[in-house]
Amino acid sequence: MSTGVEIIPFFIVMSLFAAATGKTMVNGMDHSGIWKWDMNKPKNRIGVKTEQSVQPELNKANNKTSIDTIMNDEGLLLAALADLGLDFINDGGSIKISINNVDVAFAKDMSGAYAAEFEGGDATAVASLVENVSELYKQKVQQKVYDNVMSRASENGLSLESERVAADNSITLTFVVRRD
Amino acid sequence: MEEKITIRIMPDGRVLAETDGVNGPKCVDYMKLIEDIVEGKIVKEWRKPEFDAIDQAVLNNAQNQRIKE
Numbered sequence: 001m002s003t004g005v006e007i008i009p010f011f012i013v014m015s016l017f018a019a020a021t022g023k024t025m026v027n028g029m030d031h032s033g034i035w036k037w038d039m040n041k042p043k044n045r046i047g048v049k050t051e052q053s054v055q056p057e058l059n060k061a062n063n064k065t066s067i068d069t070i071m072n073d074e075g076l077l078l079a080a081l082a083d084l085g086l087d088f089i090n091d092g093g094s095i096k097i098s099i100n101n102v103d104v105a106f107a108k109d110m111s112g113a114y115a116a117e118f119e120g121g122d123a124t125a126v127a128s129l130v131e132n133v134s135e136l137y138k139q140k141v142q143q144k145v146y147d148n149v150m151s152r153a154s155e156n157g158l159s160l161e162s163e164r165v166a167a168d169n170s171i172t173l174t175f176v177v178r179r180d
Numbered sequence: 181m182e183e184k185i186t187i188r189i190m191p192d193g194r195v196l197a198e199t200d201g202v203n204g205p206k207c208v209d210y211m212k213l214i215e216d217i218v219e220g221k222i223v224k225e226w227r228k229p230e231f232d233a234i235d236q237a238v239l240n241n242a243q244n245q246r247i248k249e
Contacts, residue, residue, distance in 0.1 A: 003207035004198035006224035007215055012193050014223065141193030145218055149187055152217045158185060169191040177183035177202075177210070 011073040011141045013113035056123050065123055067116040067130045071137045077106060077114060080136035099129050146171055185210055195220060
C-alpha cells in the first residue's frame with residue numbers, strides 16, 4: 001500500500017459527524033459517550049453515557065426542543081422515513097411527521113443539516129425515533145456511495161477485481177487500474 | 181506490478197480508500213479520483229513508507245544525474 005485516505009460523503013454533515021457518532025474532543029480530551037437529556041431540567045445535559053447518539057436541546061425562546069442530525073440530503077431522509085413506515089408531509093421548507101401525537105419537523109439549520117424540532121411530548125421517544133431515522137439514513141448513504149462507485153469506476157479506468165461484505169457490514173471493493 | 185485501489189464503504193457512510201502498487205505522487209491523483217467518484221471530501225490522509233521511499237529514490241536519481249553532469 002502506498003497511501004490511504006478517509007472520505008466523508010457530501011450526504012453527511014461533516015462538522016456534526018464526530019459528535020453524532022459519540023466521539024467528541026473537548027480541550028484535547030476524548031469525551032466519548034453521549035449526553036442524555038433530562039426532561040425535568042431543560043437546557044441541562046447530564047453526562048451519562050447512553051445508547052442515544054442524538055442530543056435534544058430545549059430552546060427557551062420558543063419552548064421547542066431540537067435534535068441535531070448529520071443528515072442533509074432530502075431524498076435519502078424521505079427514503080429513510082418511508083422505510084420506517086412513517087407518513088410525512090414535505091412542504092418544501094420542512095418535512096413533518098407525527099409520533100405519539102407529537103408533531104416533529106425536520107428542517108435544515110445554518111450548517112445545511114436537518115434538525116428535528118418538536119414541542120412537548122416524550123422527548124426520549126422522539127430522540128429514539130430520530131436515532132432510528134439517522135441509522136437508516138447512514139445505510140442509505142452507504143448504498144448511495146456503493147452505487148456511485150460501481151457506476152463510475154469503469155468509465156474512470158477501474159476494473160472491479162473483488163467485492164466482499166464484512167461482519168461489520170462494511171463493503172470492500174478492490175479495483176485494478178486499467179492501463180488502456 | 182498491478183496498480184490497485186481498495187475502497188471500503190463503512191456502514192456509517194464513511195469511506196476508506198488505499199492504493200497498492202502505486203508510485204509516489206500518482207497516489208494523490210488516484211485519491212482525487214476516488215474523492216470524485218464517491219462524491220465526498222477527503223478528511224484524513226496517511227502515507228505508507230513506500231510513498232516517500234519512491235519519492236526519495238526519484239530525488240536521489242535526479243541528484244546523481246546532476247553530479248554526473
